[in-house]
Amino acid sequence: MNEIEELKEMFKDNIKFNEPMRxxxxxxxxxxxxxxxxxxxEEEVKKVLEKSRKIKKNVFIIGNGSNILVHDEGINGIVLKICIKEIEIEENQDVDVTVKVGAGVKNAELAQKLLKKGIKGFEFASGVPGTIGGAIYMNAGAYGEEFKNIVQNVTYMNKEGKIHTIKNEDCKFGYRNSIFTSGNFIILSAVLKLERGNIVEIEKRMKELAxxxxxxxxxxxxxxxxxFKRGDGFITAKLIDDCGLKGYKIGGAQISTKHAGFIVNVGNATAKDVLDLVKYTQNKVYEKYGKNIALEFKVI
Ligand SMILES: Cc1cc2nc3c(=O)[nH]c(=O)nc-3n(C[C@H](O)[C@H](O)[C@H](O)COP(=O)(O)OP(=O)(O)OC[C@H]3O[C@@H](n4cnc5c(N)ncnc54)[C@H](O)[C@@H]3O)c2cc1C
Structure with a gap:
C-alpha cells in the first residue's frame, strides 16, 4: 500500500480529494x-504530519475556516481540519474553574456547555464563529475581552510531531496574534481559567452580545x-465609511452596507473579487488619510 492508500484506509470518510474549500x-x-x-x-494529527513528510506535501491547518480566504486556484497539499473535541471541566469548591478543551471545539458549543454549568468568563467568545484553536492562534477578542485573559496553558504539536505545553505568559499574546501565528505549531488543546457564576446572568450577557x-x-x-485590523489611533471601519465605500462592490464582493469593516460575499464572490476589493479599499484609505490598513484574515 502506498502512503495515500494508507491515509485513505486510516481516515475513511474523513479524507477527501479535490474538496472545494468554499x-x-x-x-x-x-x-x-x-x-x-x-x-x-492527537494521534491522527501526528500520522498526517508523518505521511505529509513522506509524500512531500505541505500541511495547512484550519479550524472552522472563519478567518481565512482561500485562493480560487485552491491549495496544493493537505488541508488538515482540527476536530479534537474533548471538553473536561474540573469542578471543585473554589470560585475558579478550569476547563480543558480540544482545539476543534467551536466557541459557541463551549459557551453553551459552560452556560448550562453556570461557569462565567467565556461569554465574550460565544459569538466568535471559530474553534478554540483558531481563537488562540489569533488571540481572538470581542467586547473588551480576549483569549489572553482566560488561557492558562496551551498544548501544541510541532511539525516533528512532538507535543509541548506552554503557559499563558509564553504564548506571547498580542493584538490578534500569538506565538502560534508563525504557523509552525498545531494547537491541540488548552486549559482555560474561568469562574463559577450565575446562569441567569451568564445567559443575559450572552444574549446582549448576540x-x-x-x-x-x-x-x-x-x-x-x-x-482589516484595528488602526493605531484610528478606527479602520470609520475611515472606510468616510471614503464613501459602504456598498462598493467588485464582482460578488461588497463592502457591507451595514458595517464598513466587513467585506461580504453577496453572491458567488471569488477570492480575486475579495482581494481586488481589499486593494481598492487600502488605496482609497491611503489616498484620503495617508493610513495603511492591514488585513486581519489569513489568505491561503
Ligand atoms: C461573522 C464573523 C464575526 C467574527 N467576529 C470576531 C470577533 O468578534 N473577534 C475575533 O477575534 N474574530 C472574529 N471573527 C474572526 C474569526 O471567527 C476568529 O479569528 C476565529 O478565532 C478563527 O477561528 P477558526 O477556527 O475559524 O480559524 P480558521 O479561520 O480556520 O483559521 C485561522 C488561522 O488560525 C490557524 N489555526 C486554526 N486552528 C488552528 C490550530 N488548531 N492550530 C494552529 N493553528 C490553527 C489557521 O491555520 C489560520 O491561519 C469573526 C468572523 C466572522 C465570520
Whole structure:
C-alpha cells in the first residue's frame, strides 16, 4: 500500500480529494484542496504530519475556516481540519474553574456547555464563529475581552510531531496574534481559567452580545469577520465609511452596507473579487488619510 492508500484506509470518510474549500470557510469562497483531512485525535494529527513528510506535501491547518480566504486556484497539499473535541471541566469548591478543551471545539458549543454549568468568563467568545484553536492562534477578542485573559496553558504539536505545553505568559499574546501565528505549531488543546457564576446572568450577557452582533454586523452574509485590523489611533471601519465605500462592490464582493469593516460575499464572490476589493479599499484609505490598513484574515 502506498502512503495515500494508507491515509485513505486510516481516515475513511474523513479524507477527501479535490474538496472545494468554499464548503469549509464562512466566506463560502475557495478552490479545491488537493487532500482534505479531518483529524479527531492527537494521534491522527501526528500520522498526517508523518505521511505529509513522506509524500512531500505541505500541511495547512484550519479550524472552522472563519478567518481565512482561500485562493480560487485552491491549495496544493493537505488541508488538515482540527476536530479534537474533548471538553473536561474540573469542578471543585473554589470560585475558579478550569476547563480543558480540544482545539476543534467551536466557541459557541463551549459557551453553551459552560452556560448550562453556570461557569462565567467565556461569554465574550460565544459569538466568535471559530474553534478554540483558531481563537488562540489569533488571540481572538470581542467586547473588551480576549483569549489572553482566560488561557492558562496551551498544548501544541510541532511539525516533528512532538507535543509541548506552554503557559499563558509564553504564548506571547498580542493584538490578534500569538506565538502560534508563525504557523509552525498545531494547537491541540488548552486549559482555560474561568469562574463559577450565575446562569441567569451568564445567559443575559450572552444574549446582549448576540443582539449587539446582529444589530451591528452583517452576519446574514458570508464573510470572514472584520476585513482589516484595528488602526493605531484610528478606527479602520470609520475611515472606510468616510471614503464613501459602504456598498462598493467588485464582482460578488461588497463592502457591507451595514458595517464598513466587513467585506461580504453577496453572491458567488471569488477570492480575486475579495482581494481586488481589499486593494481598492487600502488605496482609497491611503489616498484620503495617508493610513495603511492591514488585513486581519489569513489568505491561503
Ligand atoms: C461573522 C464573523 C464575526 C467574527 N467576529 C470576531 C470577533 O468578534 N473577534 C475575533 O477575534 N474574530 C472574529 N471573527 C474572526 C474569526 O471567527 C476568529 O479569528 C476565529 O478565532 C478563527 O477561528 P477558526 O477556527 O475559524 O480559524 P480558521 O479561520 O480556520 O483559521 C485561522 C488561522 O488560525 C490557524 N489555526 C486554526 N486552528 C488552528 C490550530 N488548531 N492550530 C494552529 N493553528 C490553527 C489557521 O491555520 C489560520 O491561519 C469573526 C468572523 C466572522 C465570520
Amino acid at each position: 464548503n469549509h470557510t464562512t466566506f463560502k469562497i475557495g478552490g479545491p484542496a488537493e487532500i482534505f483531512i479531518q483529524a479527531k485525535t 443582539n449587539l452582533r446582529k444589530e451591528k454586523q452583517p452576519i446574514e452574509y458570508p464573510s470572514a469577520g472584520s476585513t
